Amino acid sequence: MLEIRNVVKTYAKNVRAVDDVSLNLQAGVVGLIGHNGAGKTSLMQMIATLTRPTSGQILFDGVDIVARPEAIRARLGFLPQDFGVYPNLTALEFLQYFAALKGVRDPARLRRLLEMVNLHEHADRQAAGFSGGMRRRLGIAQALLNDPDVLIVDEPTAGLDPEERLRFRHLLSEIGFRKLVIVSTHIVSDIENMAGHLAIMNKGKLVGYDTPDSFVREARSQMWSATVDPQHYDRLRAQVRVLQAQRNAHGIHLRIAHPSSPCDGALPAEPTLEEALMTQRYAVQEGAQQGAQVQAA
Numbered sequence: 001m002l003e004i005r006n007v008v009k010t011y012a013k014n015v016r017a018v019d020d021v022s023l024n025l026q027a028g029v030v031g032l033i034g035h036n037g038a039g040k041t042s043l044m045q046m047i048a049t050l051t052r053p054t055s056g057q058i059l060f061d062g063v064d065i066v067a068r069p070e071a072i073r074a075r076l077g078f079l080p081q082d083f084g085v086y087p088n089l090t091a092l093e094f095l096q097y098f099a100a101l102k103g104v105r106d107p108a109r110l111r112r113l114l115e116m117v118n119l120h121e122h123a124d125r126q127a128a129g130f131s132g133g134m135r136r137r138l139g140i141a142q143a144l145l146n147d148p149d150v151l152i153v154d155e156p157t158a159g160l161d162p163e164e165r166l167r168f169r170h171l172l173s174e175i176g177f178r179k180l181v182i183v184s185t186h187i188v189s190d191i192e193n194m195a196g197h198l199a200i201m202n203k204g205k206l207v208g209y210d211t212p213d214s215f216v217r218e219a220r221s222q223m224w225s226a227t228v229d230p231q232h233y234d235r236l237r238a239q240v241r242v243l244q245a246q247r248n249a250h251g252i253h254l255r256i257a258h259p260s261s262p263c264d265g266a267l268p269a270e271p272t273l274e275e276a277l278m279t280q281r282y283a284v285q286e287g288a289q290q291g292a293q294v295q296a297a
């Protein structure tokens with residue numbers, strides 16, 4: 001469906017925001033994960049044809065969308081991170097406005113969309129009084145107006161309360177049953193229970209692409225739990241990657257990423273997805289450091 005081939009994006013002053021990324025994406029939810037500045041937004045903006053790659057190709061159903069952006073625009077929905085609603089318009093008026101811009105002429109569709117995002121009871125309320133979650137959901141309704149095959153959502157749950165987060169994730173998950181939904185985030189729990197695949201970005205590079213289960217499986221031999229005496233904690237922390245430390249009645253309970261048993265009494269532990277991705281990131285960083293040392297030698 002969407003094929004990204006050796007895409008590079010450089011900005012002024014030689015900032016290489018996206019560095020030779022290749023990905024082949026099919027319908028389902030794909031989580032695009034990476035720290036701030038990893039290149040997620042730059043990549044999504046190129047897929048949305050808002051910017052052009054410095055080099056490389058992006059193909060949608062085999063058509064080069066850099067050369068022919070119209071091939072994807074009519075089939076794309078995009079909810080950017082900083083999407084704002086017009087506070088003086090009601091939810092319905094807001095959708096009517098975007099429907100007119102996008103050439104959508106089916107008034108019943110607007111009502112259906114408001115129902116889908118659970119805003120139908122607020123159709124005639126001004127968006128000024130909406131919570132962050134309601135505004136995000138209105139944003140999604142806007143992005144779905146043209147019944148897109150590809151939906152791109154940047155930082156889906158920024159500013160939402162826990163209940164709104166759950167609802168919003170559920171909504172994206174359902175859309176992913178039939179469409180390609182690309183969700184960019186640095187919060188693993190945002191995509192944990194909905195993404196079929198995760199694409200991990202670090203400093204512009206794609207450093208991993210796999211199913212969440214595979215990332216967890218990969219990290220399984222490296223996760224340990226141990227309870228240590230507080231006086232041993234600092235020494236241990238200097239030697240191994242401590243992912244979590246929690247004081248309890250018996251000492252300090254630790255979750256540790258390490259290739260072999262990190263200390264006496266350590267037991268193999270099942271990694272969470274977040275721990276698995278942290279373990280993977282350390283492996284990437286260490287690989288890069290070793291590479292740099294080899295180059296310097």
Ligand SMILES: Nc1ncnc2c1ncn2[C@@H]1O[C@H](COP(=O)(O)OP(=O)(O)OP(=O)(O)O)[C@@H](O)[C@H]1O
Pocket residue numbers: 011012015016017034035036037038039040041042043186
């Ligand atoms: N228009 C621009 N001009 C110059 N540099 C830019 C521009 N947009 C992004 N960058 C730089 O490119 C790199 C990647 O930024 P990008 O916003 O794509 O990352 P991100 O993973 O989406 O980060 P965030 O989670 O903070 O949105 C960063 O170093 C950023 O400062």
